[in-house]
Amino acid sequence: MRILFALCLLIFVLITAKGEVINKISALTAIKSGRYLTFHYRVGGGCQPHQSLIEVTSDDGVMAFVEVKDTSPKLDLCRALLFKSARIDFHRELLKINLPVDSPVYVKFQ
Numbered sequence: 001m002r003i004l005f006a007l008c009l010l011i012f013v014l015i016t017a018k019g020e021v022i023n024k025i026s027a028l029t030a031i032k033s034g035r036y037l038t039f040h041y042r043v044g045g046g047c048q049p050h051q052s053l054i055e056v057t058s059d060d061g062v063m064a065f066v067e068v069k070d071t072s073p074k075l076d077l078c079r080a081l082l083f084k085s086a087r088i089d090f091h092r093e094l095l096k097i098n099l100p101v102d103s104p105v106y107v108k109f110q
Contacts, residue, residue, distance in 0.1 A: 063103060
């Protein structure tokens with residue numbers, strides 16, 4: 001039964017372009033303060049180093065879409081609950097994709 005569970009688990013693991021595992025996170029907060037956007041979230045794990053991956057895009061030229069992911073080099077099956085924070089210079093990210101700094105934003109935690 002454990003082998004079947006492990007196989008099912010591996011099927012649903014998402015991998016980044018760099019070959020890192022994308023971990024399921026729970027959103028706590030996304031706070032915009034001045035030019036910065038700060039994220040606080042929690043993720044399960046504890047046996048692997050975790051890193052935040054934040055992507056800012058726009059497909060309509062009006063609204064910014066921010067996707068927050070947590071990555072680790074390998075699948076982290078430990079059961080600790082980690083609380084993580086990440087911050088980006090939101091104004092700079094908007095300018096990179098040719099949006100005004102007062103653009104509305106949609107945040108998605110993956």
